[in-house]
Amino acid sequence: MEVIVKPTYDEVSKLAAGMIAEFLRCKPRAVLGFATGSTPLGTYKELIRLHREEGLDFSQAVTFNLDEYIGLPKDNDQSYHYFMWENLFKHINVLEANVHIPDGMSEDLHRHCLEYEEEIFDHGGLDVQLLGIGSNGHIAFNEPGSSLGSRTRIKTLDEKTRQDNARFFKSIDEVPRYCLTMGIGTILEAEKLILLANGANKAEAVQKTVEGPITASVPASAIQLHPNATVIVDKAASGKLTRKYPGAPAMLDL
Numbered sequence: 001m002e003v004i005v006k007p008t009y010d011e012v013s014k015l016a017a018g019m020i021a022e023f024l025r026c027k028p029r030a031v032l033g034f035a036t037g038s039t040p041l042g043t044y045k046e047l048i049r050l051h052r053e054e055g056l057d058f059s060q061a062v063t064f065n066l067d068e069y070i071g072l073p074k075d076n077d078q079s080y081h082y083f084m085w086e087n088l089f090k091h092i093n094v095l096e097a098n099v100h101i102p103d104g105m106s107e108d109l110h111r112h113c114l115e116y117e118e119e120i121f122d123h124g125g126l127d128v129q130l131l132g133i134g135s136n137g138h139i140a141f142n143e144p145g146s147s148l149g150s151r152t153r154i155k156t157l158d159e160k161t162r163q164d165n166a167r168f169f170k171s172i173d174e175v176p177r178y179c180l181t182m183g184i185g186t187i188l189e190a191e192k193l194i195l196l197a198n199g200a201n202k203a204e205a206v207q208k209t210v211e212g213p214i215t216a217s218v219p220a221s222a223i224q225l226h227p228n229a230t231v232i233v234d235k236a237a238s239g240k241l242t243r244k245y246p247g248a249p250a251m252l253d254l
C-alpha cells in the first residue's frame, strides 16, 4: 500500500484528481468508481476544472458509484444520485447512459444488487475506485462487521454513520436506516484503489486502516490486501500514523 501525506486538503484533492485524469487519458473508456461524502468534493472540483480548462474528456467513460440510501428518490437533495449530478456529472461530458448509481428506490432491491454486480462485470470491472472513509473505518457503506468478501447488497447503517451524516439532514430522524452498497469484495476487485481522508476526525480510522490488523471491525483495513492501493491523506488525518511515509509531516519542514 502506498501512503502519501499532503500538507493540505487542496493538495490531496489535486493529486487524486490528477491520478484519475491520468487513467482517463490513457484509457478513454475507463470504468471509474466514484464515492460520495464531503471528502471527494475537492477531487470533483478539480476534475471539473481539468474538463473545462484542459479538455479532460469523459465522453466514453463509464462510472459506478459505491452506494445509495434506501428510500430516497433520485431528486431528493440528500440522495447520492443528486449529490453526484450536482457535484460532478452535470459539469462534465459524461453520458447519462454510462452513469451507474445503486437505485435505493428499486422495487426489488436484492435483484437490483445482483444486477449492479453483473453490470460492473459486463463492463470489464472497475479500473479505479475512489474511496472516502467513515470515522468508524467504513468504506462505502460497509459498516464495522461487514464481511471482507461481501458483494453489493442491502446494509443497515451504523448509528455512528447516521450521527456523522445527520449534518446533511434536518435532523437525525431523517437519516435513512438502510442503504445499498458495493461490498468489500466488489471494491477489492478494482484494478486500482485511491482512498482519501482529511481532518483530524479521520486520524484514528486512517491509522487503523494503514497500520492496524486487517479486520472486519475496521472495514477499510481490507485495502491492505489490495495490490495497488494508494491512501492520500492531509496532515491532520495523518496525525496518528506511527510509521514514516513519503511526504509525512515528520519528513517535511511544515
Ligand code: GLP
Pocket (backbone or CB within 6 Å): 035, 036, 037, 038, 039, 040, 066, 067, 131, 132, 133, 134, 135, 138, 139, 140, 141, 161, 165
Ligand atoms: C458516507 C459514504 C462513504 C464516505 C463517508 C465519509 O458514509 N457512504 O462512502 O466515505 O460518508 O464521508 P465524509 O467524506 O463526508 O467524511
